[in-house]
Amino acid sequence: MKTASLLALSIGLISSSAWAIIxxxxxxxxxxxxxxxxxNCTGLIVGGNKVLTAAHCTTDVYIKFSDExxxxxxxxxDHPSYIGGQNYDVSVWVLPKKAKTKNIHFFANLNTQxxxxxxxxxAFGFGGDNPLAYAILxxxxxxxxxxxxxxxxxxxGSTIGGDSGGMWLDDSNKIVGIHNRGAVNQSSSMDLHYAKDFLLEQINGWHYPTVFKGTGTQTIQVQSLHVNPTADSAYxxxxxxITGGTCYANNAINAFDICTYELEVNGTGTLHLSSSESISINPKATTPPSDGGSSGGGGSMGWLSLLALAVWGRFRPHKA
Structure with missing residues (x-):
């Protein structure tokens, strides 16, 4: 392919409004x-510092967040019963530090199917390295x-390569599976009910947003992904x-229970769910260092980096 055509294609990939899932x-x-x-597939931040995805997704050296x-x-x-391709196709990756996310998607009660x-x-995914989208199944x-x-x-809509590992939500917006593969007129997901013990063992903590913004009377929802029943220890x-909530003073919070903390917020601060799990409330904005227009230090990507990524993503093989 000629250089000019490659450049045009790369710019098109960067600015394209094409939908990920066809x-x-x-x-x-x-x-x-x-x-x-x-x-290079799709994943979900769980428990603050982990990513839930499909085991057959191997590119764990590059994880891109919504802030670029x-x-x-x-x-x-990977799930200990995963062999390759299909059954128990689920994996949990540990991030080097807690991710910043104000949104959270809760799991269904996986104790039952x-x-x-x-x-x-x-089914949600970045299929074809395109913007995030979902198909209805x-x-x-x-x-x-x-x-x-x-x-x-x-x-x-239909799923394509790159959607693997993406969450499947039911009609109550709860996670019930992660995408495995797509075929003609059919898609498949790993039913997380059959991986619930693996999920709890790998997380064994709270599932929560790490950033929250708002003042006055506020409600924060969290979900227990502890192996054993747990008790409120927030401060x-x-x-x-803390003014109340269904988590507050609760000594019997079971796995997959979703509960709340009611707060009175008058500025910035932190809700500590435990000594190692916390939610930053109204954090002060930080100004990234300037290096002539491209970001530095935090691994964020400038225009040239995005261009290189588009070329790399266009011509390398994709996972199913």
Whole structure:
């Protein structure tokens, strides 16, 4: 391909409004889905410093966040029963530090198999290295212990390479699976009910937004992903007071329970869920260092970096 054509193609990839999932519905990654990451597949920030994705996604040296920054995983753990391609296709990657996310998507109660044949589901992904979007699916067959995939017909949009690891949401916006693969008129996901013990063991903590903005009377929702029942141990610092909530003073919070903290917020501060898990409330904005227009230090990407990434993503093979 001629250099001029390659450059034009790369610029087109950067500015393209093409939808990731073919004929799907685009969403606002930065504002509404900043807990989703691009890793040459698709992943989800869980528990503040971990990424949930498919085990067959191998590019854990490049994880891109909605603010354009990027990092590599510190470590990864694939499900112990994963062999390759299909069953138990789930992995948890540990980030070097806590990610910044104001959005959060909760898991369904994975103690039971919540998906039923005929259910409407939404599959999210960055397929083809394009903007985040979702396809609407209808469940056609359910997972089992020996075949952990939920199959679904494609209703509005179809999944493609790069969507693997993306969350599947049910009609209550709860996570029930992560994308495994797409085929003609059909998509499949790993039913997380069959990976619930693995998920709890890898997280064993709270699932929570790491950043919250707002003043006055505010409510923050969190979800327990602890292996064993846990108890409230939250405390605050700064201009914040805990006034109540279903988490507060609760000594019997079970795995996958979603509970709340009611706060009175009069400025900046921190809600500490534990000694190692915290939510920054109204954090002060920081000004990134200037280096003539491109970002530095935090791994964020300037125009030339995006151009290089577009070329790299266009011509390298994609995961299913």
């Amino acid at each position: 004929d799907g519905t685009p969403v606002n990654w930065q504002n509404d889905f900043d807990d989703v990451v691009f890793n 920054s990027n990092t590599s995983s510190q470590s990864r753990t 919540t998906t039923q044949v005929g259910d409407t589901l939404r 209808n469940a056609t067959s359910l997972a089992t212990v020996t075949n952990t995939l939920t199959n679904a017909s494609q209703n509005n 605050v610092d700064g201009n914040i007071t």
